[in-house]
Amino acid sequence: MDAVREFTILKGREIKFKRNESYRVRAICKWTIGEDEDMVRCPWVAYASRDSEETCWQLKIFKNEHICPRMSKNRAANRRWLAGKLVKKLRRYPSLKHSEAKAYFRRSDAAAQYGLVRDYAETLLKSNPGSTVKIGTYLQGDDPIFEKMYVCLDGCKKGFKVGCHPLIGLDRAFLKTRFGGQILSAMAQDANNHIYPIAWAIVDVENKENWRWFLDLLLDDLGDYMANKWAFMSDMQKGLASAVKELMPNVHHRFCVWHLWKNFNKQGKEQEYRGLLWECVRETTRHGFDQKIDRLKRLNEGAWAYLDKWPREAWTRAYFRYDKKIDNICNNACEVFNSRIKEYRAKPIITLLEEVRMFEMWSIAKNKVKLSHHVGKLPPIQHSRLQKIRKESQKWTPNWSGDEEYQRFEIHSWPTNMAVDLGKCICTCRFWQITGNTKRSCAHRKADDFASVLVAKEKGYKAGESTDPANAATTNTQVAEINENAPLAPGQAVDDANASEIVPPSDPPPPPQQVTRPDKLQSKRKITFNVNPMQRASSGTTARLAEFMTFVPTPGFKPPTTK
Structure with a gap:
């Protein structure tokens, strides 16, 4: 048995x-x-x-x-089998802890798996043609010793280039084996903001040399960062900022505000300081940022000095570049990945790499099934954000500035107003420029959509009054329609991919119909039932009820006079 x-x-x-x-x-x-x-x-x-x-x-x-x-x-x-495996260990170490026994079972084949790394790399390349697998070793005498390993599957890098945001998150996590080491990861987000693993690597220690080696291989797989407009986000790891600056001098490199906030708390424990940090980070206009950062300087100059030593384009939306079209301020994709593989980081290297590959395959397949039955031009997350912004646009009143293209508006709401140019995709709040004009936009732009419709309708009515009704449909004016993705200005159609491209209308619109007052709703008919409530009651019950219902006036009661 x-x-x-x-x-x-x-x-x-x-x-x-x-x-x-x-x-x-x-x-x-x-x-x-x-x-x-x-x-x-x-x-x-x-x-x-x-x-x-x-x-x-x-x-x-x-x-x-x-x-x-x-x-x-x-x-x-069971317990009997487990005790049989630990009996020799317990006799030698009577005070053996539960965690030490668990680690004893896990490290039984950890050393042997390092000898199978090359076989595992060949298997990956054979089953995933086009992938990149690199192994680094150093010599100890005549024997090669494992140092680091890089993995980037062909499907991951192709999927990132085609359908993900151009922001790559970089992070590291410790391995919980007796050999130590760290796992470096590059994560992205797809169109629905799901995490998308790109590449990962196992290194012996985190330093500038290993980060430079990892980023060099990553750029070889993804291509030129300037041509593709890649941006990077990190947690200010050791040696990473200098490696990024050397390999990519002009790249847009952001810092995770969550880690910045943790270090910022050491400057002061007042809740007001912490709230001001997040207000500075989320502010989109530079004038508003200057007001908030000056207020923080007056309250705590040490906290201001800590924030001022970091480049502002790395942590506040007020200084983000326009060409990236993404407003993320936290490196959440890497944090989610590290938490999901927390259990795997305590396993031997081959088991760890295989578990990471399985998690990557499972997460992408699950997200694909989740969106397979979705109907619409926008993913669910982006559609919900768009609906939220459309609700916020109801608080703003658009006013046409008088240009011939009907693209410049001034949006009013207490206590401020904004200027919007639909042709150039510009709003003075800068939120539209940061997030892009295809998937997200600001509430001021949504208010402009309704304004352009009103102006187009007014111009259509005037054209119908000044021309023959039969030829009114052939005029060069056209009533614009509200679109979820891009506004349609009068007399032109704006494509979803490029809001400034003008496409002439194919068919003339029908003449506007006269709006009449709707008919009144019919009043509800009162239903009466001719039923005697005392139909089956006895004569005594009927007499008592009649006596009870007799009106007894109060002394001094005067009945109302009838006119």
């Missing part, structure tokens, strides 16, 4: 003993699928019995064929 138990735990299958007697034992696999007549069982079976002299057990039937999947949990690994 112990031999069968050890074998099934090693293979990752659950078994049960169908016959367990003093002279014979039969074990079968517990896996089944289906019910009743359609039930299918795994064919694995083992039968053993004592020999004629009853000195040993003899295996007589053994069908080593499994059609069931490998199980990650196995009840055969």
Whole structure:
């Protein structure tokens, strides 16, 4: 029985003993699928019995064929089996802790897996043509010692180039094995803001040299950062900022504000200072940023000095570049990735790399299924944000500035106003320039959509009054329609990919219909029921009810006079 138990735990299958007697034992696999007549069982079976002299057990039937999947949990690994594995360890170390025993089981094959790294790399390249796998070693005597390994699958880098935001998050996390090390990762976000793994690497230590090696290979896979307008975000790791500056001198490099906020808390514990930091970060106009940062300087000059030593384009939206079209201020994609692989970081290197690859494949496939039945031009997250902005636009009143193209408006709301140019995709709040004009826009631009419709309708009515009604539809004016993605100015159509491209209308619009007052709703008819409530009551009950309902006037009561 112990031999069968050890074998099934090693293979990752659950078994049960169908016959367990003093002279014979039969074990079968517990896996089944289906019910009743359609039930299918795994064919694995083992039968053993004592020999004629009853000195040993003899295996007589053994069908080593499994059609069931490998199980990650196995009840055969019970307390008795675990105690048998730790008995020698406990005799040597009687005060062995639970965490130390757990680490003892995990590191049993950790050293052996480093000898299989090259085989694993060849397997990845064979199953994923076009991928990049690099292994770095150093010599200790005549033996090569593992130092670092880089993995970037072909499907990941192609998917990032086609359908992800141009912001790459960089981060690292510690490995929890006895050999130590860290895992470096490059993460992105797809159109629905789901995390999208691009590349990862195992290094012995985090320093400038290893970050430079990782970024150099990443740029070889993704292409020129200037041509593709890539931007990077990090947590101000050791040596990363200098490596980015050397490899990509003109790249837009942002800092995660969450880590900046943690270090900022050391300057003062007042809640007002912490709130001012987030106000400075979220401010989109430079005038508003200057007012908030000056207020922070008056309250705590040390906190102001800490923020002032970092480049402002790295942590506040007021100084973000326009060409990236993304307003992220936190490196959440990398944080989510590190938390998801937290359990895997305590496993040997081959198991770790395989678990990371499986997580990457599973997350992309799950997000694909989630969006497979979605209907609409925009992903669900971007559509919900657009609806929120459209609700906020109801607080603003658009006023046309008088230009011939009907593209410049002034949007009023207490206590301020904004200027919007639909042709150049510009708003003085700068939120439109930062986030882009295809997926997100500011509330002021949404108010302009309604304003352009009103101006187009007014011009259409005037054209209809001055020309013949039969030819009114052939004039060069056209009533604009509200579109979720881009505004349509009068007499032109704006494409979703480029809001400034003018497309002439194919068919003239119908003449405007006269709006009449709707008919009044019919009043509800009162339904009366001619039913006697005392129909089946006795004569005594009827008499008591009549006496009870008799009106008894109060002394001094005067009935109202009728006119």
